[in-house]
Amino acid sequence: MVSTAIILSSCDTSTNGKLPILGQREAVTKIVDGKSVTDSVYQTIPDFKFISQYGDTVTAKTLDNKIYVADFFFTSCPTICPKMKVQLKRVYERFKGNSNVMLLSHTIDPAHDSVAVLKEFAQNLGVMSRQWLFVTGDRDKIYDIGQNSYMVTAQADSSAPGGVVHSGAFILVDKAKHIRGIYDGTTEAGVDKLMNDMDRLLAEDKP
Template sequence: MAGLLLALTSCGPSTNRLPVLGEKQAVKKTVNGRDVVDSVDHTIPNFRFVSQYNDTVTANTLDDKVYVADFFFVNCPTICPKMKTQMKRVYDRFKDNPEVMMLSHTIDPEHDSVAVLKEFADNLGVTGRQWLFVTGLKEDIYEIGQKSYMVTAAEDKTAPGGVVHSGAFILVDKEKRVRGVYDGTTEEGVDKLMGDIDKLLAEYKQ
C-alpha cells in the first residue's frame, strides 16, 4: 500500500477541534488602499468531474457538506476492495444525513466509464447522490489528488494494475478545508474517521 502523505501541517490552538491540514497560502489583497499579504488556509479548489449518473460534479456540489474523498479504480487488485468495504461503512453510518457526502475519484478513467462506475456503485448497494463516483481527465484527477488532497495518485507500470495510489480517506469540512487523513484500508482508521465526522458536525452546531 502506498503510504499516506503525512507532510501536513496543522494550525490553530490545541483544542478539541480538529486541526486544519495543509500549508497556509499567501494571498495579496488591498486593505485601506494598501496592498498587504495575508495567509489563508489550504482549501480544495473548484473542480469539474462526471458522476456515475452522467452529470457534472463541481466543488459547488459539496457546498454546505462535510465530505470524505478517496481515490480508487474498479479493477484495482490490491487495496481498493478493502477501501470500498470501509467506505461502505461510512455510507451506512451516515446514510440520509444531508450534511455528509462521499466522493470517490477513479484514477483509471480510460476504463472506468460512467457506465462502469454506475454498475460498481449499484453492486455496492449505493443509491441516491450521497456517495458519488466520479471520472474525468486523468491529469485533472491526479492533480487534485496530489496538490489538493495531498495524497499519492500516479501511474506506475510496475505496480499492480499500473497505478499507485494512497489508501487514504480525506475528511473535508464545509469550507473545503482538509481536516483529517485516515487509513481507509483498516477498520481502526475508519472508526477514527467516523468519530471525527461526528466531532466536525458538532463544530457546526456550536
C-alpha cells in the first residue's frame, strides 16, 4: 500500500552540509517488511521542449547529468535583463569548458525572439558554445514552466517596461532536476553566492 500527501513547505532543512532542495515535496508512505515507511519525494523540473539559438530541440534530457542555471529574459528588455546577462556571463566564464555545467536562458518574448535573434544575441555576448543555450518556444509553456516549476514570475503586463514582468532570479538545478537555490541575478553578490553554491553542488558528486 502506498499513500501520498503534498507538503507545501519550501525546503529540506537537513544539516548534512548539502544545499537544501527547494519546492514542494510529497510524503510517500509505503509498507516495507510489514512496517510503514515514509519518504519525501521532491519537486523536479518536468520534461519540456524548446528550440535553441542553433535551431535544435532542447528537452530536459539535454540537461541530463548536468547541473544548470536557468533564467528568464527577453532580448529587448530595457530594465534588468542587461544586468542579468552581465552577471550570467561571469558564470559562463567561470565554468566554461566544465562538462558538468550548463546555462539555460528562456526568452519570455518568443514572438520577437526568434532563433535568429537569439543566435545574434548570444554571439554579441561572446557565447559560441552549446554550454549556454538560449531557448524559445510556445509562450504559454515558457510562462508555465517559469511560474509552476522554476518558481519565478514570468507574465505579460502591458503596463510594464517592455510589456513583460519577470523575475531577475537565477535558479540552480541539480542533476536530478531538483531546485537547489534561487539567487538575485542582478547583483554581483547574488551571483558570487550562486557560483559558490555551484562549486558545493559539484562537490556533492565527488566520492
